[in-house]
Amino acid sequence: MIKVGIVGASGYTGLELVKMLLNHPGFELSYLATTTGNTTIEALHPSLVDVVTLPVEEADAVRVAESCELVFLALPHKASMGFARKLMEYGTKIVDLSADYRLELETYEKYYCEHEDTEHLDEAAYGLIEYYRDEIKQASLVAGPGCYPTATLLGILPFIPYIDTSAPLFVDAKSGVSGAGKKLSETTHFVTVNDNIFAYNALKHRHEPEIAEKIEKMYGAKMNVNFVPHLIPATRGELVSVYATLKQDIDPLEILKKHYADDRFIRIREKPVDIKSTAGTHFCDIYAASSGNALFVNSAIDNLLRGASSQALVAANLMCGYDEGMGIPTIAYVP
Numbered sequence: 360m361i362k363v364g365i366v367g368a369s370g371y372t373g374l375e376l377v378k379m380l381l382n383h384p385g386f387e388l389s390y391l392a393t394t395t396g397n398t399t400i401e402a403l404h405p406s407l408v409d410v411v412t413l414p415v416e417e418a419d420a421v422r423v424a425e426s427c428e429l430v431f432l433a434l435p436h437k438a439s440m441g442f443a444r445k446l447m448e449y450g451t452k453i454v455d456l457s458a459d460y461r462l463e464l465e466t467y468e469k470y471y472c473e474h475e476d477t478e479h480l481d482e483a484a485y486g487l488i489e490y491y492r493d494e495i496k497q498a499s500l501v502a503g504p505g506c507y508p509t510a511t512l513l514g515i516l517p518f519i520p521y522i523d524t525s526a527p528l529f530v531d532a533k534s535g536v537s538g539a540g541k542k543l544s545e546t547t548h549f550v551t552v553n554d555n556i557f558a559y560n561a562l563k564h565r566h567e568p569e570i571a572e573k574i575e576k577m578y579g580a581k582m583n584v585n586f587v588p589h590l591i592p593a594t595r596g597e598l599v600s601v602y603a604t605l606k607q608d609i610d611p612l613e614i615l616k617k618h619y620a621d622d623r624f625i626r627i628r629e630k631p632v633d634i635k636s637t638a639g640t641h642f643c644d645i646y647a648a649s650s651g652n653a654l655f656v657n658s659a660i661d662n663l664l665r666g667a668s669s670q671a672l673v674a675a676n677l678m679c680g681y682d683e684g685m686g687i688p689t690i691a692y693v694p
C-alpha cells in the first residue's frame with residue numbers, strides 16, 4: 360500500500376478524495392489536513408460518522424513529507440503552490456487540484472496572481488488523462504485541469520483538425536453550485552440559485568484562457584475562444600455545449616468513437632447528454648451533431664469527480680504505476 364495524504368480535507372473536492380481513497384486497494388489514507396487542523400474527518404464531514412475516524416492536522420509540509428509518498432492538494436490557488444514548492448524539495452509526489460501549475464507563467468500571472476514557484480512550473484504535467492498519460496506517468500507534479508476546461512477540451516479536441524480554427528469557438532457551459540467550493544457567497548446563496556439560472560463572468564472567466572492555451576499547445580491553433588458559464592440549481596454536474604464552424608463534411612459521432620476507442624472513461628452517446636448520468640462517476644459523456652458547416656459538441660461530467668477529484672486520483676494511479684481505473688467510481692447517482 361502506498362501512503363497518501365490530502366491537504367484541504369474539509370473542502371468539497373477533499374471529501375470526494377476521502378470517499379474514494381477509503382475504498383482504494385492500492386492507497387492508504389495516512390495524512391489529512393486543513394488550515395487549523397485539531398479535529399477529525401467525521402467531525403468535518405458528518406456523513407462519515409460511524410464509517411471512519413481519522414485525525415485531521417494543521418497543514419504542515421514537513422508532516423506531509425514524513426507521512427506520505429503522494430499528496431493531493433485540494434486547496435485554493437496560491438495556497439497550493441506554497442505547499443508544492445516545499446514538498447518538491449522532499450521528493451513527495453503531488454497532484455494539485457488548483458490552477459497553480461496548469462498554465463504558462465504569462466497566462467497564469469495575467470489571470471491569477473504572481474507565481475511563487477516558477478522553478479517547478481515547467482515540471483508539471485497537465486492532468487487531462489486521455490491526452491497526457493505518458494507525461495503523467497513520469498511526473499512528480501501533476502496539475503489537475505479546471506472543471507470547465509476538462510469537459511470542453513474532451514469534447515472539442517477530436518474535432519480541431521476538422522474545424523475552421525480562424526472562426527470563433529463558442530462555449531456555453533452550465534455548472535452545479537459545488538463548482539464554487541464550500542464558501543458561501545451571494546451568487547451561491549440558496550435563494551439566488553434555487554429555481555434560477557444565470558450567466559456569470561461572461562467572456563472573462565479564468566477557464567477561457569486555459570481552454571485556448573491547451574488547444575494551441577496540442578494543435579498549434581490560436582483560437583478565439585468565447586466562454587460563458589452559467590450557474591444552475593443543482594449540487595453537482597457540468598454540461599458544456601460547444602459551437603464551431605466546420606471546414607469539411609464529417610460524421611461527428613464516428614470521429615468521436617474512433618478518437619476515444621481506447622478510452623474507457625469516455626462514453627460516446629447517440630443523443631444529447633445530461634449531467635445526471637455522469638454524477639458520482641469519472642465518466643465524460645460526449646455527443647456531437649453537425650448541420651451544414653455548423654458543429655455542436657455536447658459533453659457532461661461530474662465537476663467534483665471527472666472535473667477534479669477522480670481525475671486527480673487517476674493521475675495518482677498512473678504516477679504510482681497502478682491501473683488507471685483502480686478505485687475509480689463508475690456507477691452514477693441515478694435516479
Ligand SMILES: NC(=O)c1ccc[n+]([C@@H]2O[C@H](COP(=O)([O-])OP(=O)(O)OC[C@H]3O[C@@H](n4cnc5c(N)ncnc54)[C@H](OP(=O)(O)O)[C@@H]3O)[C@@H](O)[C@H]2O)c1
Binds near residue numbers: 371540
Ligand atoms: N469544486 C470543484 O468542482 C472544483 C473542480 C476543479 C478544481 N477545483 C479546485 O480544487 C481546489 C479545491 O476546491 P474545493 O471546491 O474543494 O474548495 P473548498 O470546498 O473551498 O475547499 C478548500 C479547502 O482548502 C482548505 N484550505 C484553504 N487554505 C488552506 C491552507 N492555507 N492550508 C490548508 N488548507 C487550506 C480549506 O480548509 P479550511 O476548512 O481550513 O478553510 C478547505 O478544506 C480549488 O483550487 C478549486 O479551484 C474545484
